[in-house]
Amino acid sequence: MKKWVLSSLIILIIAALAACGGGNKEAAGSKGEKAEGLLDDGKLTVGVTAGPHEQVLEKVKELAAKQDLDIEVKVFTDYIMPNIALDEKELDLNLFQTIPYLEQFNKDRDMDLVEVGKALTFPMGIYSSKVKDVKDLPKGAKIGLPNDPTNGGRALVLFESAGLIKLKEGSGTAPTVKDVEENENDYELVELEASQLPRQLEELDAAAINTNFAIEHGLKPAKDSIFIESSDSPWVNVAAARPESKDDEAIQKFWDVYRSDEVKQYIDETFEGSVIPSW
Incomplete structure (x- = not known):
């Protein structure tokens, strides 16, 4: 009887130690995956406003797929939620705003979103x-x-x-x-x-x-x-990201596709001067 009780206690201790070890391994694994970049779920999630930004992004998505970059497009109908969603990590990147707007939004909302690069100019x-x-x-x-x-x-x-x-x-x-x-x-x-x-x-x-x-x-x-507005308007739309991910490899790969000759040609042919590539 005593041997049975002792054996049971040993088994319980071993199981407990295994569970603790497994939990630590899982936590470390999750942390490691997060450090690898933004494509943990296989997609780069990009937010845009409806209209030209959405149209251009769909073209970018098409071209990016050929380079094994899967882009999930999320469309917004206002200028508030794209930044909130980015700050709350529902997005990896957004494209819709000018630098003055981004700076004011950061100030008003106590955020620290950063510019990744210049995208399009939409003359008001x-x-x-x-x-x-x-x-x-x-x-x-x-x-x-x-x-x-x-x-x-x-x-x-x-x-x-x-x-x-x-x-x-x-x-x-x-x-x-x-x-x-x-x-x-x-x-x-x-x-x-x-x-x-x-x-x-x-x-x-x-x-x-x-x-x-x-x-x-x-x-x-x-x-x-x-x-x-004249062609020298200071209100260029930029891409924005969180500071810790602005140099992420996935964003850089996305940006290379976005500012490609194919996308520039698409913009010129589609919008006939109403939307201007700013790179």
Whole structure:
């Protein structure tokens, strides 16, 4: 009886030690796999906004597959969630934003997302279903602009370039409506969520609309805008990642495909100048 009890205790001790050893091995293995890079699940998950970014990424996905790089595309309809999803590790990379927007987002949300490289330039345009020229906008006209700080500031700079308003000296690339120094025609500046502006265009006299949202609603920036940013616009869209993964081999491989001659040709042929490769 004593021998049976002793044998049982020995077996239990050995089993316990094996379980502990197995648990440590598994934990170490998981940690090692994480250190290997972003392709632990076999895919690089990239977030984009709907429209041109999505179209370009689908082309990149097609080309990347030939180089054994599997890309999972996640599409967003706003400018908030792609960065939140990236910060929360639901994405490995995103492409949709300008550097000023990324910097402001990091500041406002206490994040540290970083630029990986320059991608596309989407010249912002002023659109109207009522007039064909900005000079024809009547006094008191309702003019829409995005309500987020970066795109709203960009729109105000565009309005100044179009001769609609004058901003305070030194207001830079991120002015607010409070920085409007002159508004001789008493235009009513209506701030709305960027994606809603095309839908509200009929209710407004004009609106500054980001290219991706314009194209999504059937507008052709180079043809349909009544005023558009110049080619030297500082608002280039960039790819962003978390700082610990920005130099990951998978991202570098993705980036090589993205900035290839095949993708550049696709952009030029598809968007006819409304979207500009910035590399």
